[in-house]
Amino acid sequence: MSGFCFSLEARDGRARAGLLQTPHGMVETPVFMPVGTAGAVKAVLHRDLREMGATILLANTYHLMLRPGDELVAQLGGLHGFSGWSGPFLTDSGGYQVFSLAALRQLDEEGVRFQSHIDGTPHLLSPQRSLEIQQRLGADIVMAFDECPPGDAPREVVAEATARTTRWARRSREAHHRGDQWLFGIVQGGTHLDLREASARELLAIGFPGYAIGGLSVGEPKPARERVLSHLDPILPDDRPRYLMGVGTPEDLIDAVARGVDMFDCVLPTRNARNGQLFTRTGRLSIRNARFRDDPRPPDPECPCPTCRSVSRAYLRHLHQAGEMGAATLASIHNLFFYVDMMRAMRQSIRLCRFEEWRRETLRRLADVSDGS
């Protein structure tokens, strides 16, 4: 496991401030990982990510295996060489995407057969195949291949998927050979605390350098999700990073850090940006709103990001209404900066032992429904 190390630098309550060393650089946790599905964060250049302080990007195995293909990426130096992002990468296993995007799925113990959502070609994803692809892509952190049942699946379906996820985790572990990657296991079990606990304990028995919590943010009520996190917190080992997959809003991230989570990814900041929705320190703001037509203020007057330092709400609204790509870029830079900056502030509050105070005040301001006025 050359080049890797995770250590806790500080704790405050259940919240943790850690340092995750990877072969491509240090990651301070809690961390938000911008989503670069096809090896690029939508509408944002690597340079802007670096400048805002993003340290680690997520890329999607499912998308990259289909286009441009994992062999091509490997041939061009893996994700780092191919994309030019020199910091750490994490790849998911493709499990979630194959269940949410692909057509004509056939699931059995071996894996999932499916048709590409791009051109209909047939493919197989299995623990072996996912790990083969992820080792070719060459991310610093790779994920075990898991089964993701729908959020409204009955308990027996979730139980079966959870048991299979454990068997697949073992096969993923056996298929993983690269010493310069960390392989994380994924805890499943829906909102059933006993299934979650069993899943976690089985993964712990296999042994992974880090643990992800999957199968959340799929429609469950927020209290149910928080019960899962609180239940898993004392079960998961203290000295290993915990990664909550696909979550979520700023409030979600804060409440998950309060329950011991270290790592996050979510498409929300970039997807919302393309739809004209901005996160601000006093709540969300839809730039399409006619009230911003002649508003000379920056999108978030308290924000030091490049967008807020250079454009007004009126100009950003104009670009959005005119269908200019620059609107998506400017809004994405702001939203990602907002997330990255919030994690920085959260981390600092943990180190200073005033996380609860910071959390209370930040949540209070985020709940301000003034729509930025």
Next chain:
Amino acid sequence: MSGFCFSLEARDGRARAGLLQTPHGMVETPVFMPVGTAGAVKAVLHRDLREMGATILLANTYHLMLRPGDELVAQLGGLHGFSGWSGPFLTDSGGYQVFSLAALRQLDEEGVRFQSHIDGTPHLLSPQRSLEIQQRLGADIVMAFDECPPGDAPREVVAEATARTTRWARRSREAHHRGDQWLFGIVQGGTHLDLREASARELLAIGFPGYAIGGLSVGEPKPARERVLSHLDPILPDDRPRYLMGVGTPEDLIDAVARGVDMFDCVLPTRNARNGQLFTRTGRLSIRNARFRDDPRPPDPECPCPTCRSVSRAYLRHLHQAGEMGAATLASIHNLFFYVDMMRAMRQSIRLCRFEEWRRETLRRLADVSDGS
């Protein structure tokens, strides 16, 4: 005319190297002005324009009067305050766009009545109205309102449009009052040298601080365009800037500078970039081409632009094929850098009295049809 000055720094043959001082900064000529139709260059942030050395942007009166409206732009500090671009701006008069984009045009001596291509609302553009809008937008250089007949119009139609353009130029002159803007006249006359000459002499009699050559790049053969430029060169005053509107390819710009032109604008570098076509020092390159699938070289190996310093052809092709906006941004930055950098090199060659040598060598390399391989 406060804050304005144009002076020739060097000549080589008919080619000119000049300095154009504006209230928002110095422009070295020959210059290429990136097109920022709606007050923003498509897919490129102001910051990238500044870093590549772009000095002056063009914005379109027709688009801005329709959306967001000239009154709103004025209220927010004009184009500079509204867009945040602190360097010089030039606005066209809307004449060309109203003839190429708007529906249900009705032309008479007063001006052109038309329906917005966005929402069908009725509008009028006339010399008075165009100058009213342009003075509200507040660009450093504004243009007289002209009539642009189609490229294949018969001589009598061109003659009538040219005569009207002169009458409208006089009315534009009378409607222009801002001392911090320069108003340029526009020479029309199609490919008819006698009409061009008459148009130029009539505009000279009115007197403008700069002269544009309109109505070219509308389908005429390149030799016909070059005859017009060569014919106008000795007629237009030496000490005033000359602006060839809407032209063109790198070769076109070089051949126009050789005939005494100082200023250019064109959508070609940005529009082609969005379609995946890159200008390189050895000819054009279509990034969609399958041969670039695994090509690890930069788009243009000789190019020092941010795109060529950071991505491979294979990665750029992947982003383009995947429909990622980043492909348009990276390609637009490269193509605009290519244009801006070519003008820099051209200017330097004029100052060193080796323009003809530079021109011959550059045209020879551009004619290399190797498609970048």
